[in-house]
Amino acid sequence: NAGVTQTPKFRVLKTGQSMTLLCAQDMNHEYMYWYRQDPGMGLRLIHYSVGEGTTAKGEVPDGYNVSRLKKQNFLLGLESAAPSQTSVYFCASSNPRGTDTEAFFGQGTRLTVV
Amino acid sequence: ILNVEQSPQSLHVQEGDSTNFTCSFPSSNFYALHWYRWETAKSPEALFVMTLNGDEKKKGRISATLNTKEGYSYLYIKGSQPEDSATYLCALYSGSRLTFGEGTQLTVNP
Numbered sequence: 001n002a003g004v005t006q007t008p009k010f011r012v013l014k015t016g017q018s019m020t021l022l023c024a025q026d027m028n029h030e031y032m033y034w035y036r037q038d039p040g041m042g043l044r045l046i047h048y049s050v051g052e053g054t055t056a057k058g059e060v061p062d063g064y065n066v067s068r069l070k071k072q073n074f075l076l077g078l079e080s081a082a083p084s085q086t087s088v089y090f091c092a093s094s095n096p097r098g099t100d101t102e103a104f105f106g107q108g109t110r111l112t113v114v
Numbered sequence: 115i116l117n118v119e120q121s122p123q124s125l126h127v128q129e130g131d132s133t134n135f136t137c138s139f140p141s142s143n144f145y146a147l148h149w150y151r152w153e154t155a156k157s158p159e160a161l162f163v164m165t166l167n168g169d170e171k172k173k174g175r176i177s178a179t180l181n182t183k184e185g186y187s188y189l190y191i192k193g194s195q196p197e198d199s200a201t202y203l204c205a206l207y208s209g210s211r212l213t214f215g216e217g218t219q220l221t222v223n224p
Contacts, residue, residue, distance in 0.1 A: 033212060042203065042216035043158075050210050058211065090157065094212070101146050101207050102160035 002026050006091050006106035013081040013113045021076040021109050023091030031094045032074035033058075033103065034066060036087040043090065049074055050096065081113045118206050120215035127194050128223050134190045135218040137204030141185035146207040149178055149189055152217065153200045161189075161202075194222040 007022040023032065030051050035043040035058075045058030049068040063085060065077045074093075078085060088110050092103040118139045127133050139147065146165045150158040162171040167182040175192045191198055201217040 031210070031212075035214070040216070043214040045211065045213060048211060056210070059213075092212070096210070099146075099163055099165060102148055102163050103150075103158075103205070103212055105157035105159075107157055 004091060004093055004104050004106040006109050008109060009107065010110050013111065015081060015083060015113060017081050018079050019081065021089055023074045023106055025072055025093040027093060027104065029093035030096050032068065033092045034074065034076045035090045036060065037090060038087050046076065083113045085111065086113045087111060118204060118213050118215040120204055120218050122218060124219040126221045126223065129195060131194050132192045133194055134188050135202055137187045137215055139185050139206045141182055143208050144182050145209040147180055147187050148205040148207060150203040150205065151200050152203055158203055196222045196224050198222050
């Protein structure tokens with residue numbers, strides 16, 4: 001049972017380059033999230049999705065775009081990478097209701113923008 | 115932006131000590147409060163999901179309480195062990211968004 005899988009695990013980009021991070025979950029979860037983790041700042045929500053075809057902005061959405069064309073996949077795009085986007089990115093998924101709303105996380109993607 | 119705050123930011127204890135951390139959150143639009151354990155080089159893993167005022171949950175030596183009226187939750191670790199060293203995160207679930215605090219980094223010295 002794979003759970004939540006992020007691709008790639010590591011990436012180095014030059015300023016101005018673009019890339020897409022892929023998150024895939026096999027638990028049939030409705031909700032998916034993208035976070036970035038920076039030292040001393042915990043996990044900050046970039047974008048999230050409450051279902052296929054829907055996305056919403058989180059706390060720090062600028063410079064990122066997302067798409068949820070299929071329920072199991074949530075893509076995070078950087079159109080023109082900046083050094084300020086150097087971070088570790090985590091994807092998570094969850095069920096929306098009841099007592100089983102805990103999030104399941106991917107293993108993270110370490111992105112360096114030079 | 116929902117303000118979820120955790121204290122202390124970091125904590126060093128000796129093996130065998132009992133300890134506790136605090137998570138405070140706005141009490142409006144409350145759906146659930148989550149606690150996660152995050153070990154270095156791994157991903158966060160859920161400890162507890164708490165939904166009702168007065169909830170108390172326990173898993174081994176770790177327990178948590180919830181007060182939704184005043185907007186706080188406590189996490190307790192009894193008889194800390196070196197393997198308890200990790201960052202402990204709380205997160206406020208509002209029914210769609212999941213907003214994390216900055217975490218409490220616990221180090222248990224043998």
